[in-house]
Amino acid sequence: TPCSSMPGPLCQGVPSAIQSHGAAKPVSQLRAATTGSAGLDLIMQQDTEFTLPGEVHVVETQAKGPLPAGMVGHVLPRSHAGRKGFFVIPGVIDPDYQGIIKVQVWTNLPQTLPRDQSVAQLILVPYSVPGAVQQERGDAGFGSTLIGLTTTVTGTQNTLYYIWTDGMDCTTQQVSQMTPKLGGEMSDYAGG
Known part of the structure; x- marks a missing residue:
């Protein structure tokens, strides 16, 4: 640590873990x-x-x-x-x-x-991420690389899919068919 080579009052009582820290x-x-x-x-x-x-x-x-x-x-x-x-x-x-x-x-x-x-x-x-999107990375954080997800709706039915990955393979499973109802509550869409 910087204080290990500097005897005297400057470093007395300062824990070594703190003495060695500073800039990132x-x-x-x-x-x-x-x-x-x-x-x-x-x-x-x-x-x-x-x-x-x-x-x-x-x-x-x-x-x-x-x-x-x-x-x-x-x-x-x-x-x-x-x-x-x-x-x-x-x-x-x-x-x-x-x-x-x-x-x-x-x-x-x-x-x-x-x-x-x-x-x-x-x-x-x-970690391993197969097929990652190529984009530049900098110092922005907290959602800066968020890529929007979209759903294609055809006709009057929307199919809900559950997608997950184990780091190597991506699996998709159809969960339900949802039929939108005008003026309905969210609970009206669960498997309706």
Whole structure:
């Protein structure tokens, strides 16, 4: 750490985990806290003040993309976050994301999430997506690559399909035929 080579009052009482943090580092340079840690701690970049119960803040961390090739990042809460009153909204970081990794945090109490605190962790998991759409990726996040889904309606009936993938194969199954009714409620469309 920077303080390990600087004796004296400047670094006294400052935990080594905090001394070594600063500007955002690429995920490839982050290290797990222990040899048995499943995730990488995401350290907050700045103090975040929650003044109203239920507020959600998008908080920048001291980590940035891209992720290692073939890996996707799952943002999850650290086990102590809930005890401190901070709740992390889980998210996914794509491997080609280039920007600072951000975490969505909310609390039900007015309080401050201090800089250099870690309430979230990044768990790297191998993934495979066959036939992905080719498009440029930058530092935009939170739905920036969302591709709209459309349904083709012919005649007076609309067929509902359930589509899922296991990462290798995509499976489609017809669930029901729906006949729209003018002025009807949504429940009128369930299998009608």
